[in-house]
Amino acid sequence: xxxxxxxxxxxxxxxxxxxxxxxxxxxxxxxxxxxxxxxxxxxxxxxxxxxxxxxxxxxxxxxxxxxxxxxxxxxxxxxxxxxxxxxxxxxxxxxxxxxxxxxxxxxxxxxxxxxxxxxxxxxxxxxxxxxxxxxxxxxxxxxxxxxxxxxxxxxxxxxxxxxxxxxxxxxxxxxxxxxxxxxxxxxxxxxxxxxxxxxxxxxxxxxxxxxxxxxxxxxxxxxxxxxxxxxxxxxxxxxxxxxxxxxxxxxxxxxxxxxxxxxxxxxxxxxxxxxxxxxxxxxxxxxxxxxxxxxxxxxxxxxxxxxxxxxxxxxxxxxxxxxxxxxxxxxxxxxxxxxxxxxxxxx
Amino acid sequence: xxxxxxxxxxxxxxxxxxxxxxxxxxxxxxxxxxxxxxxxxxxxxxxxxxxxxxxxxxxxxxxxxxxxxxxxxxxxxxxxxxxxxxxxxxxxxxxxxxxxxxxxxxxxxxxxxxxxxxxxxxxxxxxxxxxxxxxxxxxxxxxxxxxxxxxxxxxxxxxxxxxxxxxxxxxxxxxxxxxxxxxxxxxxxxxxxxxxxxxxxxxxxxxxxxxxxxxxxxxxxxxxxxxxxxxxxxxxxxxxxxxxxxxxxxxxxxxxxxxxxxxxxxxxxxxxxxxxxxxxxxxxxxxxxxxxxxxxxxxxxxxxxxxxxxxxxxxxxxxxxxxxxxxxxxxxxxxxxxxxxxxxxxxxxxxxxxxxxxxxxxxxxxxxxxxxxxxxxxxxxxxxxxxxxxxxxxxxxxxxxxxxxxxxx
Numbered sequence: 001x002x003x004x005x006x007x008x009x010x011x012x013x014x015x016x017x018x019x020x021x022x023x024x025x026x027x028x029x030x031x032x033x034x035x036x037x038x039x040x041x042x043x044x045x046x047x048x049x050x051x052x053x054x055x056x057x058x059x060x061x062x063x064x065x066x067x068x069x070x071x072x073x074x075x076x077x078x079x080x081x082x083x084x085x086x087x088x089x090x091x092x093x094x095x096x097x098x099x100x101x102x103x104x105x106x107x108x109x110x111x112x113x114x115x116x117x118x119x120x121x122x123x124x125x126x127x128x129x130x131x132x133x134x135x136x137x138x139x140x141x142x143x144x145x146x147x148x149x150x151x152x153x154x155x156x157x158x159x160x161x162x163x164x165x166x167x168x169x170x171x172x173x174x175x176x177x178x179x180x181x182x183x184x185x186x187x188x189x190x191x192x193x194x195x196x197x198x199x200x201x202x203x204x205x206x207x208x209x210x211x212x213x214x215x216x217x218x219x220x221x222x223x224x225x226x227x228x229x230x231x232x233x234x235x236x237x238x239x240x241x242x243x244x245x246x247x248x249x250x251x252x253x254x255x256x257x258x259x260x261x262x263x264x265x266x267x268x269x270x271x272x273x274x275x276x277x278x279x280x281x282x283x284x285x286x287x288x289x290x291x292x293x294x295x296x297x298x299x300x301x302x303x304x305x306x307x308x309x310x311x312x313x314x315x316x317x318x319x320x321x322x323x324x325x326x327x328x329x330x331x332x333x334x335x336x337x338x339x340x341x342x343x344x345x346x347x
Numbered sequence: 348x349x350x351x352x353x354x355x356x357x358x359x360x361x362x363x364x365x366x367x368x369x370x371x372x373x374x375x376x377x378x379x380x381x382x383x384x385x386x387x388x389x390x391x392x393x394x395x396x397x398x399x400x401x402x403x404x405x406x407x408x409x410x411x412x413x414x415x416x417x418x419x420x421x422x423x424x425x426x427x428x429x430x431x432x433x434x435x436x437x438x439x440x441x442x443x444x445x446x447x448x449x450x451x452x453x454x455x456x457x458x459x460x461x462x463x464x465x466x467x468x469x470x471x472x473x474x475x476x477x478x479x480x481x482x483x484x485x486x487x488x489x490x491x492x493x494x495x496x497x498x499x500x501x502x503x504x505x506x507x508x509x510x511x512x513x514x515x516x517x518x519x520x521x522x523x524x525x526x527x528x529x530x531x532x533x534x535x536x537x538x539x540x541x542x543x544x545x546x547x548x549x550x551x552x553x554x555x556x557x558x559x560x561x562x563x564x565x566x567x568x569x570x571x572x573x574x575x576x577x578x579x580x581x582x583x584x585x586x587x588x589x590x591x592x593x594x595x596x597x598x599x600x601x602x603x604x605x606x607x608x609x610x611x612x613x614x615x616x617x618x619x620x621x622x623x624x625x626x627x628x629x630x631x632x633x634x635x636x637x638x639x640x641x642x643x644x645x646x647x648x649x650x651x652x653x654x655x656x657x658x659x660x661x662x663x664x665x666x667x668x669x670x671x672x673x674x675x676x677x678x679x680x681x682x683x684x685x686x687x688x689x690x691x692x693x694x695x696x697x698x699x700x701x702x703x704x705x706x707x708x709x710x711x712x713x714x715x716x717x718x719x720x721x722x723x724x725x726x727x728x729x730x731x732x733x734x735x736x737x738x739x740x741x742x743x744x745x746x747x748x749x750x751x752x753x754x755x756x
Contacts, residue, residue: 054660078663085664091657095679104675105665154666 002066003190004028004051004158009060011046020046022214023060028158031188033181035195035205039237043214044194048160051192052085053078064157084156088163090147092135098122098146099131105154121149124183141172148180152187159184161193165200177203198238202226210234227339235275235341242315243273245345253342256311257333260340272342276335278304281317283331291315293329307333357384357472360401367432368408369399372449374461384470385462386508389455389489391481394419397455397488401476407431409452416480423452455489459496462504470504472528475518477511483724486517493522500524508551517724519545627708634702639695643688650684651677686748694741714740 005027012019021043028034036044049055051062053075061071064083069076084105092101099118106114122128125145135143144164151159164180165173181204184191195201201208202222209219210233218230229235232243246255248270252262255274266272283291283305294314295306302318305325309315315333325331361373362380374385388401392415406412409426429450455473462469475485489507490499498505499522506526507518515527528551654677662672700715707713712720714733721730 052660052664054663077668078660079666079668082666083664085661087657087661089655089657091655091661093658093661093676095676104662105667107666150661150665156664 001030002027003030003032003064004192005061005063005066006047006051007061007063009047009050009057009062011043011050011055012058019043019058019214021050021057024211024214024216025060026209026216026219028190028192030190032207033184033191033193033205035193035201035208036211037195037198037201037208037237038211039196042211044196044211045162046214047211048085048162048192048194051158052083052160053081082154082157084151084154084159086144086147086151086159086161086164088166090135090143090167092143092147092150094135096134097131098127098133098135098138101135101146102150102153104150117153121153124152124187125149126179140168141176144168144176145179148183152183152189157190159189159191161191163194163196165195165197180204210237212237228341229275232273232275232343232346235343239277239279240316241275241277243343244276244313244315246272246274246342248272248342253340256313257309257315258335260335260337262340262342266342271345273345274337275341275343276315276337278316278318280337281307281315281333281335282319283307283317283325283333285325285329286332287330289330289332291331291333293325293327293331296325296327307331309333355383355470356381357386357470358382359386360388361385367429367450369401369453370429370450371453371457371461372429372446374453374458375449378461378465378469382469384472385458386472386474387453387455387458388474388476389485390415390476390479391485391488392420392423393417394421395484395488396420397485397492398423399453399455399458403476403479420452420454426452428452455492459492459498459505463496468504470506472506472508474508474530475511475514477509477514483514483517483726486514487521490518490521490525493525506549513720515548628711630706631703631708634706635692635696635699638699638702639692642691642695646688646691647681647684650681654680683752686752690744690748693744697740698737 007025008023009021009025010019010023011021024043024047026034036047038044046055050057050070053070056075057070057072059072062069064081067076068074069081093104096104099122102118102121103114106117109117118131119128122131125148127142127145127149130138130142130146135146138146144167165176168176177200184204193200193204202225205222207220208222208225210217210225212233218225218234220228220230225234226238229238229241232241235241235243244255244257246253246260248254248262248266248268249259250268251259253260253266253272253274257276260274283289291307291309293305294308297304297306298321301321303321303323305317305319307315307317317333319325358374358377358380360368361370362377362382363369363373366373366376369387374387377385387399389397390400390403392398398415398420400408400415402408403416404412404414405418405423405426405428408431409423409428410430411426413422415423427450459471462471473489475489477485479485486507493499493503493505497503501524503525506528507515508528508530509515509518510530512529515529518525518527526547526549527545528549530551658676658680659669659672662676663669667675697713698715699713700719703713703716704719707716714737717733718730718737721727721733
């Protein structure tokens with residue numbers, strides 16, 4: 001069942017400039033977690049603000065539970081949309097206790113039921129003992145959880161999370177991601193969250209929407225996004241893809257690093273770019289190898305090598321960190337593609 | 348106008364056209380020429396004597412330089428106040444004869460003696476000069492001196508003149524029966540001073556002012572070389588007056604605006620509006636607002652800057668309207684800032700002096716004005732109470748705010 005329907009929404013801050021959000025359409029089902037992934041300036045935060053009602057669309061419409069809340073010339077104010085938000089800086093009210101913050105959106109309830117609901121949501125986020133504390137007495141992770149409890153308490157139709165983990169330390173981030181996902185699944189909340197980290201997007205979301213220059217490039221499951229990117233941008237943004245030119249023949253795509261079986265139906269003779277990711281590429285040291293290691297980037301769990309092929313083409317290969325090759329070594333390259341992804345050759 | 352119905356002839360600074368002004372010689376000459384009154388400007392010396400000197404300094408009229416107010420009578424007594432008038436007297440056969448007694452500095456006491464001893468009654472118009480460092484002491488000494496001649500009661504030959512409303516007010520307080528003349532040298536709205544000046548006060552417009560502003564003014568009847576014409580009991584709409592000339596320009600402009608407003612109201616509504624700006628607290632409140640706006644603005648602005656916009660949005664996403672968010676989020680967060688701004692402005696306002704002095708409605712005094720008036724009359728003991736009251740009144744909200752804010756931490 002669709003909870004949120006965004007249809008052709010465009011938001012242009014300034015005339016004569018490309019829109020911040022450009023004809024974006026998407027729908028989110030009840031209980032679904034959708035991640036909006038994109039580099040900074042891709043329009044993902046603007047899209048979030050359009051849904052929340054802090055921005056108004058120049059074209060298109062936003063509907064929540066079948067009711068249009070925004071279209072040109074009409075807008076339901078944010079306070080009447082039933083949209084909860086967890087802000088990047090948490091935006092806890094500094095003059096209110098944890099309890100007061102969580103109770104803030106429960107003004108419609110009587111005192112007794114409000115108190116009960118506050119308690120149950122503080123238990124949900126695991127902070128029942130901190131009810132009397134003020135925000136400045138909490139750690140970053142605790143503030144995050146209070147903000148989450150506060151946004152969830154009024155039972156919003158949609159919960160929006162803006163870069164929810166970006167303000168947390170790296171060691172806390174993994175744990176918080178798990179905790180937050182658990183809470184969201186438990187409450188069966190419909191969620192859209194914005195991030196520029198693909199780990200976060202892939203780890204939590206049911207579906208991921210990739211945004212670039214205000215356009216929704218692709219909206220699909222994390223696996224499909226990764227393995228079957230719809231556009232070269234998605235391929236590059238998600239997983240450091242490189243492209244090797246090739247020509248479609250009867251036996252597959254012929255490139256100068258090998259021939260790959262094609263499972264699509266491209267016309268023979270078509271010129272294409274074949275997507276190759278570092279984890280598709282392996283190599284073995286070989287004195288007669290055609291490639292040379294030109295750069296080595298140790299990353300801990302893996303090492304990223306830059307290889308120079310005959311003719312000057314460069315490929316990246318990620319290897320387990322125990323593999324030891326040094327700059328200048330001659331290697332033989334092997335490319336193994338599970339899914340061969342091609343894009344029409346860019347001019 | 349003299350009681351006889353014709354102008355009174357008053358010798359300005361003595362017979363000062365030919366003789367050196369403010370010398371005994373000049374005054375005796377004036378009396379001998381038939382003057383019915385003598386005019387003299389008085390100043391106080393460092394040792395408390397009233398002397399007849401017009402300028403603040405002796406430089407123009409004596410053969411020395413210095414401030415009257417810092418010199419003692421003995422010092423002044425050694426100076427020659429007459430030679431400047433006729434520098435070539437020794438070569439000039441027609442020059443008045445120089446008499447040492449008649450060319451020295453003239454004390455007011457000596458002038459009073461001369462008037463008292465003269466064979467016919469002579470009026471005496473004494474002008475006190477302000478501002479001066481001795482402020483109210485001048486009038487006190489003057490009244491004491493006049494009193495010793497029995498000249499502070501009705502029928503006294505002496506009257507006191509000044510451009511300073513406050514100076515005349517003092518005289519009236521010390522000697523209610525003495526005539527006082529409010530001198531006027533500029534045309535301000537009559538309405539301004541109508542309320543200020545006592546009913547029995549005499550208005551003294553300068554001759555220039557009379558010439559310029561009184562319709563039907565008869566030049567022939569008021570020859571200019573008398574100097575000043577003192578018009579008794581001119582009809583109110585012709586009576587000119589001024590607020591002390593030291594009051595600043597802004598007041599005359601407000602008065603002008605008031606005039607425009609009153610005229611417009613009368614014309615449009617057929618109602619008499621009165622003095623909306625200068626006659627009410629509006630002007631002074633406006634001045635306070637302008638003067639202390641920055642204080643309040645800066646303090647509140649600093650508090651406001653500490654509230655990130657995401658708090659507004661968080662509140663609204665929690666189902667709260669903008670107005671409610673203002674009440675539940677902004678007001679509590681700004682409270683400290685607003686309270687401290689109010690306290691600051693309160694303290695500044697109760698001790699504010701210049702704008703209050705210029706713009707207050709007539710008859711309204713603030714504590715600061717009380718203190719200022721009393722200290723300017725050297726009434727230190729009497730100034731203490733309002734001064735302490737200022738401290739107390741300023742302290743109360745400060746303590747309240749401190750306690751309120753302290754309790755919240």
